[in-house]
Amino acid sequence: MSSLVSILTLVVAMIAFRFMPHPENVAPIGAFALIGGFYLNRRLALVVPVLALLLSDLLLNTQMGYSAFHAPRLVDYAAFLAIGVAALAIRNKGWKLQLGTAAAVPFFFYAVSNFGVWLTGLSLSGQPYAKSLAGLLECYTAGLPFLRGSLLGDWGFMALFVGVMALSTAAGRVQRVAVATKH
Numbered sequence: 001m002s003s004l005v006s007i008l009t010l011v012v013a014m015i016a017f018r019f020m021p022h023p024e025n026v027a028p029i030g031a032f033a034l035i036g037g038f039y040l041n042r043r044l045a046l047v048v049p050v051l052a053l054l055l056s057d058l059l060l061n062t063q064m065g066y067s068a069f070h071a072p073r074l075v076d077y078a079a080f081l082a083i084g085v086a087a088l089a090i091r092n093k094g095w096k097l098q099l100g101t102a103a104a105v106p107f108f109f110y111a112v113s114n115f116g117v118w119l120t121g122l123s124l125s126g127q128p129y130a131k132s133l134a135g136l137l138e139c140y141t142a143g144l145p146f147l148r149g150s151l152l153g154d155w156g157f158m159a160l161f162v163g164v165m166a167l168s169t170a171a172g173r174v175q176r177v178a179v180a181t182k183h
Contacts, residue, residue, distance in 0.1 A: 007040070007048055015056040025149030029053050031157035033080040034105050037087020038098060039165055046084040053080060075116025079109050102158050106150035114143040 014028045033049040040048060057073065083105055090097050118129045118139035129135035 011048060011052040014052040018056045018060060023149050025146045026153035028157040029080060030083060030105055030109055030150065030154040031161055033083040034087045034102060035158060035161040037084045038091050042088060045088055046081060049080060049084060050077060076113050079112040106154040109150055110143060110147045114140050
């Protein structure tokens, strides 16, 4: 029950964060997609981060008057799922591989999400990107300011989540030792 409360608290916190003023793309979703794959029960590792994203998108987009399910956003969902799958695949493969994967997450999301925008969406000016190499490069260039936010958000929240998990694990060990010494 305690872990369910912890997971629900994380989901509510991630949703709440998206409603607070914050720099563009500085958000916990990418970090939680990865860390969820490292730490959560395998059945929940993919569901919980996507559920948090879906619920917050539904709430935000209802306020803003557009659908959470437009094509570029569906590409984002696929990217977050892929991050979770990668985390599940390497969860017991050692900290070096996990750290390398964590370092790559914002770049992976940048590459996938901007490709989705180029393929399906409009430029920041409201005009479609040309379906050419030049249009793709224009899209990636326009996305660079968002990459900066993803780097800060993903790496910062990953560090926070890993720190919380380490403290939680240490506190659990201390509690188990205290209970064992009483008997």
